[in-house]
Every structure is written in C-alpha cells, then in structure tokens.
Amino acid sequence: MRIFENFESEVRGYIRSFPTIFKKAKGAILTDEQDVDYIDFFAGAGTLNYGHNNDLISNALIEYLQNDGVVHGLDMATTAKKEFMETFQELILKPRNLEYKMQFTGPTGTNCVETALKLARLVKGRSNVIAFTNGYHGLSQGSLAVTGNNEYRDESYISRSNATFMPFDGYFGDFNTLEYLRKFLNDGSSGVDLPAAIIVETIQGEGGINVSSAKWLKELESICREYDILLIIDDIQVGNGRSGNFFSFEFADINPDMVTLSKSIGGGLPMALLLFKPDLDQWKPGEHTGTFRGNNLAFVASKVSLENYWQNEDLTNAVFYKEKVLKKKLEEIAQKHSDVFDIDIRGRGLAYGFEIKNDPTVAGEISSYAFEEQLIVETCGSQGQVVKFLPPLIIDEETLIEGLNRFERAITKLASDKKKKLTEEF
Structure with missing residues (x-):
C-alpha cells in the first residue's frame, strides 16, 4: 500500500476502510492481489446495481468499441445516444406515464444536482431552495449548499446562502414535519423566502437510510403545487431499482417536476441524467454545457441494462x-x-x-x-x-x-x- 500512502492525496477515503489492493471483480465479489474474495455489500455506493463486470454490459461495450463506435461526442447526436433515449422512453417513462425531457449533464451526481438547481432558479426567478436535515446532494459548491452533512460542509468556507433546511420525515419522531414547513411558507415574516424548488431524497442514503413515507411525500408534492414550488427528487443513489421500483418515488404515486439520476443509470460507467417536465425546458442553446455531457459508452451500458432488466x-x-x-x-x-x-x-x-x-x-x-x-x-x-x-x-x-x-x-x-x-x- 506504500504507493498510495506516499503519492495519493490524504483526501482518499474508502481505501482507509478497506486496506487491500483489489485486482478484479465479478458480480457481488471483489478479489484482491492475494486472491482473497470479498462479498461486496457496498456496490460502488450504489453505482453497481447490476454488479461488477456484468457480462451483458461488458460484451456490449466490447462490441461497440471493436466497431469504432463514437466514444466522445460532446452533445452531438450519436447512435448510442439515440438508442439509449429510445429505450429509456419506451421501457421507463411510457409505462409509468411520465413525460420528461432529458438533459445529459456532466457525468457525476453533483453535476446533475447543480443543473437542476440552476434550471429551477432560472425558471422560477427565485434564488432560495429548500432542502432537508441529513440530506446529501453532492460536494460541488451549489450541491454542498443543500447538503446537510456537517462533515462535508465545514471545510469549504463558501457562501451557503440561497438554501434553507427543513426537518425530514421523522426528524421529530411522530410529529408531521410538513406542518412546520407550511408554517414557514405561510408566515411572510418567517425569514424563509419562497423557494424556487424543494429537493429531497425519498431514502436518505448518506444521511443514515432515513426513509420517508408515501403519505409524507404526497403531502410534500401537494405543498409544492399549492405554493408554485418545483419538486426535485434526488434519485442518484436510491433510484435505478434500488428501492425495488425503477424510481424510488413510484410507491408514493407522485409526479416530481425534476428527477436527478446518476450512479447506476450508466450501468457502472460515469453518466448523469436530469429529467424535467417539458414546460421547464427554458434553456438557451449552449446555456449549460460540459465537455463530458453524455458518455457514449455509458449510453451503451445503460441501454443493455434497461433491455435486460426492465422489460418486466x-x-x-x-x-x-x-x-x-x-x-x-x-x-x-x-x-x-x-x-x-x-x-x-x-x-x-x-x-x-x-x-x-x-x-x-x-x-x-x-x-x-x-x-x-x-x-x-x-x-x-x-x-x-x-x-x-x-x-x-x-x-x-x-x-x-x-x-x-x-x-x-x-x-x-x-x-x-x-x-x-x-x-x-x-
């Protein structure tokens, strides 16, 4: 492990929890250089829903590369992107009666959250965003402002304005925390500006696996409609089937305005996808860009994942x-x-x-x-x-x-x- 200790930044994290050098992986098994097999109950923090080196995905990627498929194309039209979008529309959105536009952001979850926040503020012309206690939405500056975890917030020394925190479901025990939220929204002197959006995880992953109820989520959606607030569901860690359904909010029968997806949406490869209702598509061409907005290899991996795991x-x-x-x-x-x-x-x-x-x-x-x-x-x-x-x-x-x-x-x-x-x- 000396090479890592001597030359890799002190910021490294998981290597400290799991101090061995892994050389290969398959399914739910990681194998280190001493040929010791470890069962993986972490799955890349939710990135590997379909397991390590899934044969279906690996074979599709090998074939795509051997046929000189486009690997990098900015946001140009490619066959890989077209086929992913068609598959996602047919297998995921249509069966759930969801009508969303797709925006391919930079390939990480925090890129997707940043995009959602920026678009919500642009559409509504308001700066405030409401997030929840123990929420985690990423570590770039905009996402960090709506992340509750103190461990990540302390060291950044950034302005954390334009974000207000409210108690998540169950934060006060049996008390309905949305009554608390509604009180702040109703009181013009509460100091809480009417937000452009409310962002929430239905299951708080980094926050401690705190699970919201269907009743709470439906009431939250109702509040958003009543006050003309956009509802953003952060499904980066607990979407893509982690909760059982493809989207973690399906069980509550709600229809969020935006959904952020990353981690397993790329079939194990870097990819992030923002879904939003068509009337919110108010971007000017090129107004929000990124060199790696749309990973063609991830499109291939995601398409084969959807075809093989979400047909039924x-x-x-x-x-x-x-x-x-x-x-x-x-x-x-x-x-x-x-x-x-x-x-x-x-x-x-x-x-x-x-x-x-x-x-x-x-x-x-x-x-x-x-x-x-x-x-x-x-x-x-x-x-x-x-x-x-x-x-x-x-x-x-x-x-x-x-x-x-x-x-x-x-x-x-x-x-x-x-x-x-x-x-x-x-």
Whole structure:
C-alpha cells in the first residue's frame, strides 16, 4: 500500500476502510492481489446495481468499441445516444406515464444536482431552495449548499446562502414535519423566502437510510403545487431499482417536476441524467454545457441494462424478495445482541441501515470487523452510526445469505470483545 500512502492525496477515503489492493471483480465479489474474495455489500455506493463486470454490459461495450463506435461526442447526436433515449422512453417513462425531457449533464451526481438547481432558479426567478436535515446532494459548491452533512460542509468556507433546511420525515419522531414547513411558507415574516424548488431524497442514503413515507411525500408534492414550488427528487443513489421500483418515488404515486439520476443509470460507467417536465425546458442553446455531457459508452451500458432488466417486473420482484431475506436476518442479529447494542433496522428495497443507537462509534468498528470476515460494508449517518447495506440488485440469494452470515460473525466478535473489555474494567 506504500504507493498510495506516499503519492495519493490524504483526501482518499474508502481505501482507509478497506486496506487491500483489489485486482478484479465479478458480480457481488471483489478479489484482491492475494486472491482473497470479498462479498461486496457496498456496490460502488450504489453505482453497481447490476454488479461488477456484468457480462451483458461488458460484451456490449466490447462490441461497440471493436466497431469504432463514437466514444466522445460532446452533445452531438450519436447512435448510442439515440438508442439509449429510445429505450429509456419506451421501457421507463411510457409505462409509468411520465413525460420528461432529458438533459445529459456532466457525468457525476453533483453535476446533475447543480443543473437542476440552476434550471429551477432560472425558471422560477427565485434564488432560495429548500432542502432537508441529513440530506446529501453532492460536494460541488451549489450541491454542498443543500447538503446537510456537517462533515462535508465545514471545510469549504463558501457562501451557503440561497438554501434553507427543513426537518425530514421523522426528524421529530411522530410529529408531521410538513406542518412546520407550511408554517414557514405561510408566515411572510418567517425569514424563509419562497423557494424556487424543494429537493429531497425519498431514502436518505448518506444521511443514515432515513426513509420517508408515501403519505409524507404526497403531502410534500401537494405543498409544492399549492405554493408554485418545483419538486426535485434526488434519485442518484436510491433510484435505478434500488428501492425495488425503477424510481424510488413510484410507491408514493407522485409526479416530481425534476428527477436527478446518476450512479447506476450508466450501468457502472460515469453518466448523469436530469429529467424535467417539458414546460421547464427554458434553456438557451449552449446555456449549460460540459465537455463530458453524455458518455457514449455509458449510453451503451445503460441501454443493455434497461433491455435486460426492465422489460418486466422480474428484477423488482427479486429485489422485494431479497429485501425480506435481508431484513429478517438483520432483525435476528439485532435481537441476538440486544443485551449489548441498541439497534434500529430500517430501509426499503435493497437499501438498509443498521443503526447502533447507544454508541455511534460502533458502526465503524463493525465495518472493520466485517472486512476481516471478507465483507465490504460501509457506514453512514450524521455520526457514522449506521451500517449501510447496498448489495448489487442482482446478487444471488446464496451470496446474500453468506454475506449476512459474515456480518453476523463480525458483530458477534465485536460484542464478545466489548463484554470482555467491560469485565476487565470491573
């Protein structure tokens, strides 16, 4: 690991959590240079919904490159883009009765969020945007302004004006936080300017796998309509099937004005896509550009992913089935160790959180113990107190169960060490 320690910036992160050199990957398995196999319950922070080196995707990419397909084309028309757009329209938008224009932004999630915020302000002629406690929308300056995570906000020394934070669903327990929001909007002296948009994750990934209810989302949409505010759903981490449905907001039967997509929309390759209602398409030609706005290789990867996984309900049904397996096992583990840890289990689809409520430092220790058991699992939450489960959607049941068994061994060892330490102290 010396090359990384000597020459890579101190900003590196995941390499510290998983200190080995990986050389290959397949499906839900990562293999290091010592030929040790690790089960991946992180999946590129939600980028690898279809697994590592999916054969369908790899074969399509190889064929495209061997035929000299266009790799870089700015925003020019290419066959790869045309075929992706046609496929996305036919398989995703039409069946859901969604009418959206597509804008290909720079290839990262934060690029997409920046574009959505810029367009919302342009359309509405207002500067304020409302975001939510524990929300995460990216680390470039505009996205950071609507990101609640203090760990990321402290070091930037930027102006964080034009953003107002409101409590997410469940932030005050059973209290309806949208009553709080409505009070601020109704009061002309609240100090909260009428926003151009409200941006929200239906499942807060980095924030701790905080899950909003269908009722809360429907009421939020109603407030947006009542006050002429644009509703932006950030589906970058929990879209593309992560919740079971392709879009994470489908279960609530809402129709957002904008949807940001990245991570798995590119089939594992860099790509970001902003969807917005046609009447919002008020850009002048070239008004918002970027050298890599539209990755043709990602168009190819995404098209084959859509064709093979979204022609029917098979993947959705598989995700809901595997959710039951995941949730049941996590609840069993929590119950076994309730004498040591106060644990809360929550999530939807294959995005689940395992929160250690009585000691926020324990989640990081669990992740380290899990790595020793050859399991890749990360943490999230305001204090890093939640172990986050994001396995590939295509993971087979046997591998899912084996990964959960490894997780159980890790937490059992940690609980034993904790008990031993307490005994020694007394």
